[in-house]
Amino acid sequence: MKNLWYKILSVVLILFSIIAGLLNDVPRLAILNESIRNLYFHVPMWFVLLFQMSLSLYYALKFLSNQDLQNDLKSVSAAQIGFFFSIPGIITGMLWAKVTWGTYWTFSDPKLNGVAMSILVYTAYFILRNSIDDEIKKAKLSAVYNIFAYVMMMVFIMILPRLTDSLHPGNGGNPAFSKYDLNNNMRIVFYPAVLGWILFSIWLLEIKLRIRTLQQHLTSSL
Amino acid sequence: MTNETIEMADILRQSGKIYVVVAVLSVIFIALSIYLFIQDKKLQELEKKIKEKE
Numbered sequence: 552m553k554n555l556w557y558k559i560l561s562v563v564l565i566l567f568s569i570i571a572g573l574l575n576d577v578p579r580l581a582i583l584n585e586s587i588r589n590l591y592f593h594v595p596m597w598f599v600l601l602f603q604m605s606l607s608l609y610y611a612l613k614f615l616s617n618q619d620l621q622n623d624l625k626s627v628s629a630a631q632i633g634f635f636f637s638i639p640g641i642i643t644g645m646l647w648a649k650v651t652w653g654t655y656w657t658f659s660d661p662k663l664n665g666v667a668m669s670i671l672v673y674t675a676y677f678i679l680r681n682s683i684d685d686e687i688k689k690a691k692l693s694a695v696y697n698i699f700a701y702v703m704m705m706v707f708i709m710i711l712p713r714l715t716d717s718l719h720p721g722n723g724g725n726p727a728f729s730k731y732d733l734n735n736n737m738r739i740v741f742y743p744a745v746l747g748w749i750l751f752s753i754w755l756l757e758i759k760l761r762i763r764t765l766q767q768h769l770t771s772s773l
Numbered sequence: 774m775t776n777e778t779i780e781m782a783d784i785l786r787q788s789g790k791i792y793v794v795v796a797v798l799s800v801i802f803i804a805l806s807i808y809l810f811i812q813d814k815k816l817q818e819l820e821k822k823i824k825e826k827e
Contacts, residue, residue, distance in 0.1 A: 562806040569802060573795050579779040761816055768823050
């Protein structure tokens with residue numbers, strides 16, 4: 552099978568995160584209690600989103616420099632995969648927020664608002680694509696918009712939450728991934744989980760692109 | 774931060790029932806990934822067929 556090694560690695564890493572994620576020792580913290588283990592499953596969803604959106608931006612820039620429609624296809628496919636992962640990211644975040652912050656959604660947390668805004672920005676990206684018939688024009692406009700969308704997302708979820716108070720760790724001056732809230736015991740599960748899910752999303756992207764290539768062959772041979 | 778009074782699922786762990794949860798989740802994930810591998814394989818066969826036709 553094509554690129555078998557990384558597919559097996561992704562499955563092994565995610566499996567490891569499920570097993571070790573439920574069994575290994577975690578810090579005993581008030582309010583969080585056992586729900587701290589959600590870190591291994593909720594946070595990787597957002598790492599996948601960031602990874603795929605970065606990939607999407609990369610191919611958008613590549614398209615703008617060489618005008619190859621294949622790069623446009625890769626760009627939009629990566630954005631779709633990333634967008635898809637925001638759904639489990641939001642839902643798992645809401646469930647976790649309910650038990651720790653006491654509510655499914657709070658508008659006082661800038662990261663939640665930022666994520667909601669970013670999702671709208673990327674929704675507009677897909678709508679923009681669907682509203683243009685000319686393939687080249689569509690690819691060019693959406694590649695330019697992609698740059699804008701990526702910058703907006705970075706401002707919304709990486710910069711603004713760090714400037715104001717946030718309930719999320721790592722924002723509003725709270726350190727994330729520091730010795731205070733992520734000990735070494737958790738790191739050995741968290742990092743493989745992130746890598747595993749990123750590889751898994753690459754697998755999904757590969758399948759998506761291969762199907763699209765087959766479809767192109769089919770329409771060109773008709 | 775090693776406060777023993779903070780409530781964790783210690784009883785679930787002591788009784789060993791946590792292993793059942795881990796096993797169930799693992800089985801579901803393994804089953805889904807095997808399914809994805811099979812679909813990947815089928816896609817590859819399709820790609821081969823189209824290449825041969827050309």
